[in-house]
Amino acid sequence: xxxxxxxxxLPVRRWHEGGRDQWTRAEExxxxxxxxxxxxxxxxxxxxxxxxALPTLTAATTATRRMRLGTLVTSPNFRxxxxxxxxxxxxxxxxxxxxxxxxxxxxxxxxATALGQEAWTPRERADxxxxxxxxxxxxxxxGAVTHEGTLYxxxxxxxxxxxxxxxxxPFAVAATGPRGMRLAARHGQAWVTTGDPKLFETxxxxxxxxxxxxxxxxxxxxxxxxxxxAAEPDKILLTGFTPEANGVLDSVDAFxxxxxxxxxxxxxxxxxxxxxxxxxxxxxxxVFERIATEGIAQVxx
Numbered sequence: 001x002x003x004x005x006x007x008x009x010l011p012v013r014r015w016h017e018g019g020r021d022q023w024t025r026a027e028e029x030x031x032x033x034x035x036x037x038x039x040x041x042x043x044x045x046x047x048x049x050x051x052x053a054l055p056t057l058t059a060a061t062t063a064t065r066r067m068r069l070g071t072l073v074t075s076p077n078f079r080x081x082x083x084x085x086x087x088x089x090x091x092x093x094x095x096x097x098x099x100x101x102x103x104x105x106x107x108x109x110x111x112a113t114a115l116g117q118e119a120w121t122p123r124e125r126a127d128x129x130x131x132x133x134x135x136x137x138x139x140x141x142x143g144a145v146t147h148e149g150t151l152y153x154x155x156x157x158x159x160x161x162x163x164x165x166x167x168x169x170p171f172a173v174a175a176t177g178p179r180g181m182r183l184a185a186r187h188g189q190a191w192v193t194t195g196d197p198k199l200f201e202t203x204x205x206x207x208x209x210x211x212x213x214x215x216x217x218x219x220x221x222x223x224x225x226x227x228x229x230a231a232e233p234d235k236i237l238l239t240g241f242t243p244e245a246n247g248v249l250d251s252v253d254a255f256x257x258x259x260x261x262x263x264x265x266x267x268x269x270x271x272x273x274x275x276x277x278x279x280x281x282x283x284x285x286x287v288f289e290r291i292a293t294e295g296i297a298q299v300x301x
Contacts, residue, residue, distance in 0.1 A: 005296040037071070041110050073174045143159060185219065193212065194237075249284070
């Protein structure tokens with residue numbers, strides 16, 4: 001199996017002041033895909049520049065030619081399936097069919113209350129996710145959709161001509177719990193994880209890999225429940241949130257060791273954050289580029 005290496009480019013730079021260059025450079029370096037977060041803002045970046053994910057990706061489609069692009073991840077926190085579907089179909093068309101939708105249940109951060117609502121409980125987020133994903137699946141696959149749900153509705157929502165990618169653009173479903181795993185098994189062309197958040201600050205790399213192995217097993221069980229081959233969905237690890245944190249990018253050797261161990265677990269794609277000086281994602285740009293060119297080649301050699 002060949003491990004794929006992708007990157008996340010956070011939307012913190014003005015397009016004409018380095019933003020565009022990051023996306024074109026990512027393609028030049030040979031990354032399989034470049035993703036961005038779909039938030040209104042995020043954690044330590046809240047008081048600084050932060051641009052919208054879908055307009056940024058639209059611009060990125062015009063600045064690149066081959067590399068896949070997508071969100072990692074979109075959530076129901078401030079999205080509605082009907083309007084999101086229309087934007088995604090447009091984005092997939094502009095890109096020539098290069099879009100992957102990373103999608104998750106959302107969290108309790110800034111996005112959760114920016115529209116004036118109370119933050120949803122974990123149960124409420126899971127309930128919304130369970131209705132959001134199947135409806136979005138239909139909206140992206142069918143020309144006209146009517147749906148009366150508990151939380152979301154659509155009335156003769158038209159989505160002609162549909163996605164360039166058929167039957168729709170791929171979903172990469174972020175999940176760790178049983179309900180999310182079932183959604184990933186049923187609707188996901190890929191599954192995404194950041195690891196076990198309980199181990200981020202106090203766990204060891206060995207404990208993290210054990211937790212990831214358990215998550216992979218649970219995905220396999222969810223696939224088996226619906227008669228799907230567990231090998232079919234891609235397995236994506238977004239780095240930066242395991243005990244190794246951003247140390248994965250400290251050196252080519254550190255990356256090769258990390259990536260190799262996680263490829264052995266069964267991951268198909270490793271995603272690293274493009275360096276942002278002075279942030280939790282600070283890293284040496286030269287080392288980052290060497291990882292993209294030399295490091296992944298060593299892992300797959």
